[in-house]
Amino acid sequence: MTQVDVRQRILSDNATAAAALRSRFAATHTLVLNLISSPGSGKTALLEATVRALSGRLRLGAIEGDIATERDAERLRALGIPAHQILTGGSCHLDARQVSGALETHDLGPLDVLFIENVGNLVCPTSYDLGEDFKVALLSVTEGEDKPFKYPSIFAKAAVTVVTKADLMPYVSFKLDDASGQIAALRPGGTMLVTSAVTGQGIAEWCGLIEERLAAKRGAAS
Ligand SMILES: Nc1nc2c(ncn2[C@@H]2O[C@H](COP(=O)(O)OP(=O)(O)OP(=O)(O)O)[C@@H](O)[C@H]2O)c(=O)[nH]1
Ligand SMILES: [Mg+2]
Numbered sequence: 001m002t003q004v005d006v007r008q009r010i011l012s013d014n015a016t017a018a019a020a021l022r023s024r025f026a027a028t029h030t031l032v033l034n035l036i037s038s039p040g041s042g043k044t045a046l047l048e049a050t051v052r053a054l055s056g057r058l059r060l061g062a063i064e065g066d067i068a069t070e071r072d073a074e075r076l077r078a079l080g081i082p083a084h085q086i087l088t089g090g091s092c093h094l095d096a097r098q099v100s101g102a103l104e105t106h107d108l109g110p111l112d113v114l115f116i117e118n119v120g121n122l123v124c125p126t127s128y129d130l131g132e133d134f135k136v137a138l139l140s141v142t143e144g145e146d147k148p149f150k151y152p153s154i155f156a157k158a159a160v161t162v163v164t165k166a167d168l169m170p171y172v173s174f175k176l177d178d179a180s181g182q183i184a185a186l187r188p189g190g191t192m193l194v195t196s197a198v199t200g201q202g203i204a205e206w207c208g209l210i211e212e213r214l215a216a217k218r219g220a221a222s
Helices: 003-027 043-054 071-077 096-105 152-157 166-171 176-186 203-221
Strands: 031-036 060-066 083-087 113-117 134-140 160-164 191-194
Touching: 003 031, 003 096, 031 043, 031 203, 043 060, 043 071, 043 113, 043 160, 043 203, 060 071, 060 096, 071 083, 083 096, 134 152, 152 176, 160 176, 176 191, 191 203
Parallel strands: 031 113, 031 134, 060 083, 060 113, 134 160, 160 191
Antiparallel strands: none
């Protein structure tokens, strides 16, 4: 088998496992988001702000992917939602089998929304379907506005891009118009939001988007 054959086989096995997950989430009417970004761009901070805003209204849960430590799951459990940490032990992304395994061994209970926070990496997680309703790409203003065109695959695949750490915009030369032009070119019709987990900017819009997508999924199923 060549390297290309092996990769195709891995992705094909992943697609089968992802399809089973998607059926499972359809049966429970659970909206599933797969969050992908560079390390430290603010995935867990966005989820913390989301939990603070929405956990009174919706049943939220999280699967966290990291190479090492339970820290992100602990941050979310501290806010009162079920969160399970998958430790990849070196792998730079989550795959669908790991997510199914986590759901088999750790009952997160009935959920309206499941957040899957992928391993911090803008490249590897892009190829692996996790049975999600949509991917969310995060881009923090401290990373620079040139990143969408430099890492096009994730910004093309993500239905939603969240620009994070907007409170730091005055201190860095992040050109928001430039970034939004690249994102729109890579994903025509996609949604871009600008948020700050520190000031709360954009969090209401982000939570509104989640509630709308959940209602749409439930409406489509009935
Ligand atoms: N100023 C500011 N800092 C933020 C914001 N969001 C996150 N941070 C900080 O950025 C750092 C990384 O945030 P995390 O939420 O842990 O980032 P992450 O993407 O989950 O990181 P990994 O899981 O390691 O990939 C922390 O020090 C946060 O406090 C924000 O909106 N504004
Ligand atoms: Mg994190």
